[in-house]
Amino acid sequence: MNVRQWCRDLGMGARFALTGGREGWVRMLLTAVGVGLGVALLLLTTALPHILTARDRVEDARQDFSASYDTAKAENSLLVAVTDTQWHDKNIRGRLLEPEGSRAPLPPGVGRFPAKGEMVASPALKRLLSSDGAELLRERIPYRITGTIGDDGLIGSRELAYYAGAEDLAPHSVGARVTRLTAFGNPNPSPERADPVLILMTLVVFVALLTPVAVFIAAAVRFGGERRDRRLAALRLVGSDSRTTRRIAAGEALAGSLLGLAVGAVLFLIGRQVAGSVEVMGESFFPNYLDPSPTLVALVAVAVPSAAVLVTLLAMRGVVVEPLGVVRTAKPPRRRLWWRLLVPLAGLAMLYPMIGKGRRNGDFNQYLVTGGVLLLLVGVTALLPWLVEAFVARLGGGGVSWQLAVRRLQLSSGTAARMVNGIAVAVAGAIALQMLFAGVEGQYTRDTGQDPRRAQMEVDLSGHTPLGAARAEFAGAKGVRTSVALSTGQVGGKRREPDLTATVTVGDCAALREVARMPSCRDGDVFAVDNPYSDSEYQKELRPLMRPGARVWIDPTQGEARGREIAWTLPATVREATARKDSLQGDPSGLLVTPSALPAKALSTVNGHIYLRLDEAVPDAQEHVRTTTARIDPLAYSWTWAATEQSNRYASLRTGLFLGAVCVLALIGASLLVSQLEQLRERRKLLSSLLAFGTRRRTLGLSVLWQTAVPITLGLLLAATVGLTLGTVLLKLTATPVSVDWASVLSLTGAGAAVVLAVTLLSLPPLVRMMRPEGLRTE
Structure with a gap:
């Protein structure tokens, strides 16, 4: 392989993308937006470990509980009393401080000790106390605010916390209500034994959330493929061979993916700043918490352009670009099923050795879990094109809109499958996770022995x-x-x-x-x-x-x-x-x-x-x-x-799953909309031709709706099947009885359908603008 030739051809493709006029710019912009959305979410995911580490570091640094009750009063001792409270559904962290000497330790984020009747408060608590309707809270926390807790003393930008000055805390039974400290923090943290089931759930959450992102990025680099392939025929006319043409096409995709990296970085930086001012399910963060690992950032920066080149080269293998046009073969060979079944079967084979291990029978092999779940989810993307092709090949007559949609699907079933691949993978992963979380919930929920009917x-x-x-x-x-x-x-x-x-x-x-x-x-x-x-x-x-x-x-x-x-x-x-x-x-x-x-x-x-x-x-x-x-x-x-309470680690993981699912759904919607607009742009002349021959706008609009409805229905059915299979296997892994919450399965499937419906409705106004006779104009 001639590296210099490869670089020359890839560079030529990048120049075509940048200097290809309006068509080239629009195509590259669509690719950049699609890739950028995926890159932004990947960067956010790579920052998650740092978020947890940063919060834990602050929590450890400000720890004020002591296992020793015999600490004597000294110049460097401090009495701390816990006065935590709640305001509706928000927790408020409160502490009373009484320094017993000139060298008493200050809490992180506090510059000086407040005097009796004074306090230093977090910015969020300060705003809350000054808001309307907080009279009861002001009566409960009656101290005068003389300062603000710094960021290094808070675990989030919206945390409610305060330190107030106090006197005469010593008589209140030191060791029970009041702690005497000589330093904040935990000098001897005892490592908590890892729970294999929670580790398994964490791995599955990451794989299930990131796989749809990878699928979307792979689909985004193929935006504008049909127009690009027709234009590449001119290169064959001037003497370019087929391999060179493929490399030039890969160079165009590379340019779009590199611009997508920049777009993704900008979107991530914007989201990073927004994250510092929002609160989701009671959790908030500082922008500097969202610092992705440099190693993971470098991996994303290398993997995305490499994937763009590889996906384009693989896609061009099924296209014959000749000097006088592009041949996609009028009747492409039927897709084979056998190798597509091998992908999910290989995933099941990787997970099989760990069935029944549960919590007591040893740790799960992280590589086998990751690989097995990944192969099962990727199996959706392998099986869906075959399923769509086999189904639409048997569809027959009907109304005009139905026939237009069916014929389009029969001619380009692969394009239709690519559009819904991502959402099918996301739904499959969500169903499996819902089954896993619902199945093991009882293991992380304990009975408190309290009866809320007897006392509240x-x-x-x-x-x-x-x-x-x-x-x-x-x-x-x-x-x-x-x-x-x-x-x-x-x-x-x-x-x-x-x-x-x-x-x-x-x-x-x-x-x-x-x-x-x-x-x-x-x-x-x-x-x-x-x-x-x-x-x-x-x-x-x-x-x-x-x-x-x-x-x-x-x-x-x-x-x-x-x-x-x-x-x-x-x-x-x-x-x-x-x-x-x-x-x-x-x-x-x-x-x-x-x-x-x-x-x-x-x-x-x-x-x-x-x-x-x-x-x-x-x-x-x-x-x-x-x-x-x-x-x-x-x-x-x-x-x-x-009546019951749940494990904090389980609840945190479930919260993380919810936040990740929201981000993935937002990505799904945005990427589907971009993909739909790209498909409509590709068919602008065809739509204008049909309109010029007398086809009603309503008929064309319904045909677009059918073209979306058929593959998404097949995709959701396949996703439900794979999701139930994966969920069953995961429950078997954790030695948990298999049960299916059909209401959750239907709701998750319905959520996926709702996203597609919303995207289709948003694409109707651009469709109407494209259905004009002026669309037949050409240069």
Whole structure:
């Protein structure tokens, strides 16, 4: 192979693209836009690992939790109290700071410590507090803003966070509500064990989202192919051989792809800036987070032009460019099926060795997973042209619009298949991912033991607020129907390091009846809980601690010498109580005690909890509760009850899938529109000729619609088949029972059809403008 000759021919093709007049410029612009959209999404995807790394780096740098409770007060120590809250569905990160010396560490992004009554806030929180309708939030966070948290202290441009000054935090039980630090960050991060199923899901998400992008780029470099091939006949007339002609055609595609790289880079930079000002599903980023890896950028920069050249050379193999015209063979040979089936079968063969491994039987081979999923999805692009050709070859008569569409499809079924290849691959991948996520969701969702029908919110007091007074405040809060106050503590058989501890729940008779069923109750009674819904062996082990007259220790020492242990002898009568299945406590056990039965000094060792039932008809009832909580006890925790909760990593991956799917769908729509406009431009003279012979505009418009509807219907059917197959295999890999959510399958298929319909409707106005007799004019 003569490298110099190749470079000369490719350069000549690039000059033709740049100096080919209006036709050449339009063709190159269409190619550049199509390639640019794909490149922009590829660059965004290559930046995803850096986004996660940057957010994790900030999260680690500002970590303020300590596993050590014995840090002594010093010149370099700082007391930190957590005051997180919520505003509707947005989380607000809050901290109270009290420096204990001149060398106390500053949090990342904070220039100086705020004084008591002052705070430094994130720009987003500052805007929120000054907005209309945030009166309850301003009452809950009543500090004066004296500064702004810098970018290095926030994980996103829209994060809501603040640091406020405080005093006298030390008495609030250092180690429980308040942490003493000498430095921010986690000096000894423990690596989390990788979950093979989550790794598998991450790989599949990336492959499923990127494969349609690659398909679109491959289709975009072939825009204007028919006109280009006819023009190349002139080169044969002046003596160019067929190989040289193909290389010149590849040079034209190379020029379009290089311009597409520039367009993609510009679109990426624009999207990078926009990303800093938007929030999607509660997630926001700084523009500098979207810095793709230089290695991956270089790979994209090399792979896209190389793919453009390779795709063009492969496409030109089926075209005979002669000096007097282009021959695409009036009746091309029928496409063969056997080798097209080998592609998805090879993918299944790569995935087969890992079936049944699941989470416990070893890690998945990442290369086999990536290759297998890729081959199955690429199998859609291999099978769809054959399917379209075989189907349209059997179509017969009908209306004029139908016959025009069918004849066009019969003449160029490959072009029609290329238009819908990308969306078919995207739908197939989406169906498979939906099956996988739905199948393993139960493995990453746990039952919290909370019944939202019994209570909607819970408040955990810090211990320095009288429980009775707090309950009275909440009872008068707007939106609260009823409140139940309970305190919990621990008792052990030994003063220090007991082998077994039991829970002590303290409350009046009405409150205790929310936990267990009792035959009767009056102040001074003590009950031993029999929980038929819990571990019976554990209950047997607790019995010695709950027998009448037993000597136990309240708040026994567990690894730290606090000296708060209180001796207590149980009364001679300990009555039986049966736990309620819908108890306010998740797993009631141990002792139920009315207040007068407990030693008076032991009341300071128990933690107060208030369970609230809300009037959902009251607007912002939860916000009123959170504001009341902050007013009563700034260190109290309040949260909304939910029957289940999901793993954060699973939820993050699902959020990433949603964001990626939105981007891919946007790319699908934009690329299909560009492709459709290019096809209409190619057929402008034909449409004008039909109109000049008396064909109605309505008939031509319907013919364009049929030309889109037939291949997209076949493509979606094939996508559903491949998607269900891939989803079944992925569930087999994770050792999860196979189930199909048909509603999701139909909705995803319908979403793909809706995108194509929208693109077709948007292409009708240009179609109308092209259907004019002036379109027959030529030079």
